[in-house]
Amino acid sequence: MLLRIEHLSYTYMKGTPFEKKALDDVSFEIDKGDFVGIIGHTGCGKSTLVQHFNGLLKPDEGNIFLNEQCINNSNIKALRKSVGFVFQYPEHQLFESTVYKDIAFGLKNEKLSKEEEQQRVIQAANAVGFDLSLLENSIYDLSGGQKRRAAIAGVIVMNPQILVLDEPAAGLDPLGRDEILDFAVKLRKEYGITIILVSHSMEDVAKYANKVIVMNEGKVEMIGSPGKVFEDEDRLRKIGLGVPQIATLFKKLSVAYPQYNIDREIFTVEEATRFLLRLLGGENK
Numbered sequence: 178m179l180l181r182i183e184h185l186s187y188t189y190m191k192g193t194p195f196e197k198k199a200l201d202d203v204s205f206e207i208d209k210g211d212f213v214g215i216i217g218h219t220g221c222g223k224s225t226l227v228q229h230f231n232g233l234l235k236p237d238e239g240n241i242f243l244n245e246q247c248i249n250n251s252n253i254k255a256l257r258k259s260v261g262f263v264f265q266y267p268e269h270q271l272f273e274s275t276v277y278k279d280i281a282f283g284l285k286n287e288k289l290s291k292e293e294e295q296q297r298v299i300q301a302a303n304a305v306g307f308d309l310s311l312l313e314n315s316i317y318d319l320s321g322g323q324k325r326r327a328a329i330a331g332v333i334v335m336n337p338q339i340l341v342l343d344e345p346a347a348g349l350d351p352l353g354r355d356e357i358l359d360f361a362v363k364l365r366k367e368y369g370i371t372i373i374l375v376s377h378s379m380e381d382v383a384k385y386a387n388k389v390i391v392m393n394e395g396k397v398e399m400i401g402s403p404g405k406v407f408e409d410e411d412r413l414r415k416i417g418l419g420v421p422q423i424a425t426l427f428k429k430l431s432v433a434y435p436q437y438n439i440d441r442e443i444f445t446v447e448e449a450t451r452f453l454l455r456l457l458g459g460e461n462k
């Protein structure tokens with residue numbers, strides 16, 4: 178087990194009239210290689226939760242274990258090598274004079290030779306599809322998509338075990354969104370990085386995650402595979418969430434047309450397309 182959260186609670190502005198309990202007795206576990214989707218409506222505590230994983234926030238109550246070591250009191254610097262963190266608008270994290278320097282920033286304390294540093298920067302840039310010919314440019318010369326790639330490269334250059342993406346696709350068009358999430362898939366597959374994706378989109382969570390954590394008012398409401406979580410549509414609706422439309426459609430079709438052996442666990446357009454092509458090809462008859 179890679180990350181274990183035990184009875185985590187956190188309150189903002191404790192002892193003031195603005196006191197707000199953002200996390201209330203949260204417990205769960207994440208295994209190495211998981212792609213975890215954290216979902217829930219605005220203000221339910223998603224960002225507060227993940228900011229505990231890299232030392233940005235410290236628990237009021239409860240414990241966080243990374244590789245069985247308690248990290249309650251570890252600071253951001255110490256955790257940077259283990260937990261990479263991409264914020265909502267990651268390009269705002271860029272501030273050096275060239276893209277190269279930005280990507281290499283976190284390596285400053287690693288005491289690497291110039292060659293080793295260069296190798297790490299190029300590897301990270303390649304991993305996110307950043308155009309290497311732009312490395313010596315100022316970040317201000319880059320397109321939105323390239324900026325975002327550069328920012329993510331600056332996080333994964335540390336070779337983290339976990340990559341936390343907090344709404345990484347905010348403000349991007351659907352193509353840009355798919356691109357970012359496809360990088361995450363690639364990083365998981367090729368480098369074994371565990372991915373934690375905070376998202377408002379059930380579609381994205383269904384498409385990418387093998388484990389879904391549904392948050393509601395600072396608590397874990399549901400946890401499990403997408404199939405298990407989407408099964409309880411009523412419970413999701415009660416807390417203002419839905420299931421992907423395609424999941425509802427295929428569930429209804431599977432009941433109405435049992436003769437076609439329709440897979441009830443179809444949650445994405447891609448899965449639906451594959452299924453329909455197989456069906457039209459006659460394999461399911």
Ligand SMILES: Nc1ncnc2c1ncn2[C@@H]1O[C@H](COP(=O)(O)OP(=O)(O)OP(=O)(O)O)[C@@H](O)[C@H]1O
Binds near residue numbers: 198219225226
């Ligand atoms: N710095 C802060 N000071 C005081 N209250 C805060 C602070 N940050 C968040 N909160 C409050 O804590 C609760 C949880 O906020 P959080 O940002 O974790 O939610 P979220 O699920 O990430 O929401 P969103 O989907 O909008 O990003 C909210 O009620 C929010 O108003």
Ligand SMILES: [Mg+2]
Binds near residue numbers: 223224225343
């Ligand atoms: Mg948030």
